[in-house]
Amino acid sequence: MAAGGGRAESCCAFSPGPAQCLAAAAADGRVRVWSTQGSGQRHEYVPSSHLSATCSCLSWAPPRRPRQEAPQTKKRRSENVNADEELDLLAIGTAVGSILLYSIVKGELQSKLSGGHDRKVNCVRWHQENDCLYSCSDDKHIVEWTLPTGKVKCKWKAETGSISCLCLSPDGKMLLSAGRGIKLWDLETKEVYRKFTGHATTISSLTFATIRPPNDSQPFDGITGLYFLSGAVHDRLLNVWQVRSDGKDKNAVLSFTLTDEPMYVDLTTSGDRDDPVKLAVVCRDGQMHLFEHILNGYCKRPLSPTCTVQIATSGKRADARPVPILAATFCSDRQSILIAYNTVLHPIIERVTLNTTESHICLVRDTQTTLSLTMEAAVTKIKTPIVTSGVKVLVPGIPGHNTSMKSTLMESRKSEAKRRKGTENEWSIEERLCAMDIDVMKMKSKPGLPQTDSYAVLLVQGLESSDPSILNKVLQTKKDSLIKTTIAKLPIPAVIPLLQEIQRRLQGHPYSAALMVKWIKAIFTLHASYLSTLPDLVPQLGALYQLMESRVKTLQKLSRLHGKLYLLVTQVAASEKAQVVSSVNQTAKLVYEEESSEDENSDDELMADQESDENWEEEEDEEEERAGDPKMRIDKEISEDSGEDLHTGNESEEE
Structure with missing residues (x-):
């Protein structure tokens, strides 16, 4: 009972029942099947479109019991046995929406399921009894496939977003689907039976934790004591949910603390409800955590792992490095566990019996020695090509320099060595340029x-x-x-x-x-x-x-100093300019005169001209008198006096 994530990093899956094989999908699109008994790689499948349609998820078919039929001939019996063995299939989900069914017995592709999804398949799950297969995708739909015909039996929309994970109940009557939230479906009616809160991020794993007794006569709505686990991306908690008949099951009843998000989950239970459930969780950081807990209801505090297992290489502490654990599954005795570690290209599978009384266990393994013992060294013959002097060899390097320089150096390597021995001076620039082609x-x-x-x-x-x-x-x-x-x-x-x-x-x-x-x-x-x-x-x-x-920093200080200096220079220039007093022109640039004042000004000007003329004549007479005889000046004065008298007489008469 294992659950792995739906992403490409966790494409590892142990076969159900007593784990005999481990299927692993690498980033190159190849699917490899390894034996858990130490016999190495059993199968390698390369899809025709492995570069464009990479593997996104893996799922093993449940083991089938041989059919009991009427006695037949030997030939028919052998055909029936082969037919029963051919049902041991491996479902491979791809990034383009198709599902490949690979036969482990034949070592070839048996069928291809297409037409159900148009986007990446995130999870594939097999039904325990019916010949059905369930798949979910990023296209928000769940598809139920009929294996004998390879056609879509039913398809329904389950979420508003992509569906990342699926899980079938042990009795085959219920189906869990998860995106951000979790829904429990009734497979007969294709209706939602319960809804759960889920996680803050996309859910990557779902696993039922308890097995419903097969002889339980309770109806579907009377399910009690059914638990399942869920893990999410970038979440270091593995939540446990309980399905109740009263509907009070929206929140998780308990949670397990991890060091990183879960990548592979496996658990084992006994028939007695008083026995604890053993849980093995492989995290993204390469560590494995073991838990033992009795599922009997609600628990407030998150539970810490009883034991943490880590694998490291041998050597000194400074040279030792951690080896990531890829997947783990419990053996039939519930005491030992199968661990797959190292890389997906060549995993190392080991059966270990752990002492859970220790809180932390570090297993020291020499991966190089283990790989050298299990891998078969292929003998190859390498023939070195003969390179003549006229061949131009192109090697990786700086374009235009090392590529062309290599051929020149190959041709003249001996001549350069002789020249260096004969001359102690360095090369000139021209010689260097010639050597560099x-x-x-x-x-x-x-x-x-x-x-x-x-x-x-x-x-x-x-x-x-x-x-x-x-x-x-x-x-x-x-x-x-x-x-x-x-x-x-x-x-x-x-x-x-x-x-x-x-x-x-x-x-x-x-x-x-x-x-x-x-x-x-x-x-x-x-x-x-x-x-x-x-x-x-x-x-x-x-x-x-x-x-x-x-x-x-210096530029900022210089800019501030420049601003201060500029301010000082402008102030000094302004003060010097204020001290220089320029000559002021006092002449009016514009004179405004009214019309009424023009006539008065003209009369005044005429009067002023007459007065100036009279004054001019008087001045001339005075000069002549000064220049003439004194007698004349006396007569003139007498006449002026008489004239003034006459004028006064006239004025009196007029009055």
């Missing part, structure tokens, strides 16, 4: 800057040879488009050496920082995905990060 003559014939592809090649050569002249020629480029194109064509293995060279240049002259920032920006923009995959990126780029951070 670069057409130097074309570069010399074309004046100006080289193309971007040659820039990338030159940069790789400069990084590997640590030639400052080549690096200066490339890294002193100021064009942004040329820098981006060069970084885009730069090979992946040269990214880290380039960052180290840029870091060295940033620590040198401050003028180089303006150019190096452009290269750093282009590298982080175009190669961010590669840099994020490096596990040791922090120690490699820690110095560069500290260098950039110190410069950024």
Whole structure:
């Protein structure tokens, strides 16, 4: 009685009854069947569409009893025996919605069930008695298959989302389905009998914990004492639910604590209800937890495991490493347990009798020695090809550099060794470029800057040879488009050496920082995905990060200082400008005159002109008198006096 998750990581399943085989599906789409008796691999099945339709779940068919028929001939008897043995099938759910039935006896595909699902099959379960198969998928439906015909018998929608797991009751009358919540279905009416709360995440395993007695005469609605277990993704609790007739079963009655989410669950019970239920849970972290508990109702506190089993390699403590446990199942004696550990490609199956009085057990195993004893070494003959001098060998490496450089070095390796012995001086740049298979003559014939592809090649050569002249020629480029194109064509293995060279240049002259920032920006923009995959990126780029951070902090202080200096300079300039007093032009730019004032101004001007003319004549007479005889001046004064008298006389007469 085992339950595994519906995901690809947990595609392992022991055969029911006394476990004789272990079926495991790897990521390459191959399904392998291993013997639990230590005889190694028995079958390997590679589906025709294993790359596009990978295996998503596995389920073994229940063991069948031989049919009792009338006596027949020997030939018929052998055919019937073979027919009974062919019922030992393995159901394989795929990611495209089809189900493959693989025959262990024949070692070939027996049938293919299609047309029921159009999305990934998450779980497949066999009925104990009827020739039926139940499957659930991401398309929100549960399908009941008829095996003799391979057609869909019934299909119904069970959830609003995807269905991740199924489990059939021991009597074959009920079916559990789970997505986020859990539903208990009546298979006769296809109606929901109970609903349970479930988990916060997607449920990955379901297992019935108690077996209903076959001679129980109670009706379907009078089920009492029926328990089942459920585990979910990213949940470290294995909940236990109880099905009651009163309907008060929406919450879990108890839970078991784990170190990680459950990947494989197996339990064993006895006929006596007073005996504890033994539970083995394999978690994602590779540990196995054993529990012993009597299911007798509600329990507030989560139960801790009675024993935790872990497997590690032999050797010193520093060299030892943990070996993950893939699956575990109880043997028929309920005291020993079968454990499958190591990898899915080659699991190691071992029967262990555990002492549950110890809280933690670490089994030390030498996996290399075990594999060498069980695996058969295949003898192969390897023939080394003959490589002539005219053949150009392409090897993995940096494009444009190691690929072409390899052939040149293979051809002239002896001549280079002789030349190094004869000359103590280093090679010139031209000789290095010739050895690296670069057409130097074309570069010399074309004046100006080289193309971007040659820039990338030159940069790789400069990084590997640590030639400052080549690096200066490339890294002193100021064009942004040329820098981006060069970084885009730069090979992946040269990214880290380039960052180290840029870091060295940033620590040198401050003028180089303006150019190096452009290269750093282009590298982080175009190669961010590669840099994020490096596990040791922090120690490699820690110095560069500290260098950039110190410069950024200095830049903030300089910007603040620049703002203060700018404020002071503007204030000083404003004060100096205020001290310089410029000459003010007092002439009016605009004069407004009214119309009435024009005539008055004209009369005043005329009067002023007449007065000025009279004054001018008087001034001329005075000058003549001053210049003339005194007699004339006397006569003139007399006449003026007489004139004034006359005028006064006239004025009196007028009055």
